[in-house]
Amino acid sequence: MADVQASAPTLVLTNSDLLSWILTFVAAPRMRGSRSKSHDPSRLAPCATVCRAFHEIAIRLLWRSLPSLIPLWHLFAPPNTKRPPSSTLQGDKRPDYLRKVVSARLYDDPQVWERFLCYTTRVRHIAHSTYSSDSPETTVLQLYLIQVIVLKNGGNPVLPLLHSILWAAKAPTDNSLVALFAPTLRSATLSLQSVPGDEETRALLFRRLHESSPHLENIELGSGYNSDKDLAVGPLLVQELLLFDRLRQLTVHCGLSGPATFLAFVAKPNLTSLSVRNVSGPSNAPHSPPTVVRDLVELSIEGTGPTLVGLFELVRFEALESATIRIENSPDVRQETEDVLTAFHNTLTSPSTLRGFTLCIYGWGSKAEGPAISLRDLVRPVLPLQEICSFKFSSHSIRPQIEVADIAALTGAWPNLERLVLDAHPPSSSDAFSLDALHYIHAHCPQLRDLDTHSICLPVLGVHAIPAPLERPSSSAHALRRLWASGVYVYRPEYKPGRIVAEHAEALARYLLELFPALDMEEYKPWVPRPGVRQTSAPGHCLDGRKVLARMYTLTSERERELQ
Known part of the structure; x- marks a missing residue:
């Protein structure tokens, strides 16, 4: 039998790396588009009894992470x-x-x-x-x-x-x-x-x-x-x-x-990633000269506006590539955000190194005063950082307006932008991400590959104009691979969003596919729960978002079957 050439299935069964990948996929989450990276180890248990080749690999994977x-x-x-059951909620x-x-x-x-x-x-x-x-x-x-x-x-x-x-x-x-x-x-x-x-x-x-x-x-x-x-x-x-x-x-x-602790960590040789929370003690006295940070590549920091400004005055970053800044909400959060971002910009000795930037305003204690602020005004101090290719804004405290002009300002300042995440409640349903903003991305941001927005606002026919997709050859189709929207709203003057019907979901699904034909449809594959597993409940507008995404998957599947 030694001279018999091994078949393809036999080669798979004798390759431990391939088997590990296959069985890991078996235990992967079934909900497409889910941000969870967790696996379900229980799905691997039956694999251990299939055959001897599967047994050792399955056991190894089952015991690898407890x-x-x-x-x-x-x-x-x-x-x-x-x-015993893992949950202790029932005792x-x-x-x-x-x-x-x-x-x-x-x-x-x-x-x-x-x-x-x-x-x-x-x-x-x-x-x-x-x-x-x-x-x-x-x-x-x-x-x-x-x-x-x-x-x-x-x-x-x-x-x-x-x-x-x-x-x-x-x-x-x-x-x-x-x-x-x-x-x-x-x-x-x-x-x-x-x-x-x-x-x-x-x-x-x-x-x-x-x-x-x-x-x-x-x-x-x-x-x-x-x-x-x-x-x-x-x-x-x-x-x-x-x-x-x-x-x-x-x-x-x-x-x-105290700030001395922050400086000790941030300047530690060979440390490339640092994430810290509030720093106690005064930090408003400039440190002369500022500490030069040579090795840190990724920084995540949160605190009040004045504290962050004081800390940024103490350091200068030479190699920072990614930054996450979380600012605690306050009545004067707009001015504090501008001060923090200005101070952060001044810490970069080489602004061209920064590739990823995340801004989060957290906390529910205080409401920002004054009229709604546009996103482009909020992040104006960091717009000169031209090499940014990933930007995320997150806030449930303030509700900035995100209009076409804001998208134009961000993508114009950051021509290499490939990932845009806007996780913030709009001031009203009419201020949700509009089809005009999506069309602007379709027309002017061909390099964007990942767009995540809190909500999309459907226009009212006869009141709003829907821009037609550009006529492009298939070879130059938009590169967007992932589009995610938690909710879909029907335009209404008041804040309470309107629910969508099947016709709305159908129309929006077809329009999005026309704008972005390169979307990865596996992201929108409907989740089929396992027996005995209930689907997680969600607000109505989230269910509306799922309707649209599921309809996109169905339309694409139908087109593929027609071409076969």
């Missing part, structure tokens, strides 16, 4: 013990399960222990979180199991090939964390609430992390939950974090205790 510690404990569970079912695991003591069985060690070498990513609905007994039992495993393993790392960890548990878990630190660890997301005590205690934990995992490249402090927002990173913790020589990405969801 959403909790439960799969590990299930290796010690008595026969016929069902795993935490895990204490009964964990008590059975602890009382069985199957980890003392040499054969079971060897099987456990075999599976732990497959784990590359692990997450562990606790929520308000969790039972305290669950935390106690899991910590007990970790301690037992550490002692039985001779103090060696529980997961010897672990690559990344997310630990958002709200419990005294410093000893448990250390048990999971391994030399192979490259990424760590740790909630500071996981470590009780003062800053010195937290600094000690990160010292042990550096001793165990000196090659960390990505550290995220705080899990992004509001529980960490009131905590601050002080000088002792900063000193320990600066010891990670290979650190490339640092995200701090909690606050920073």
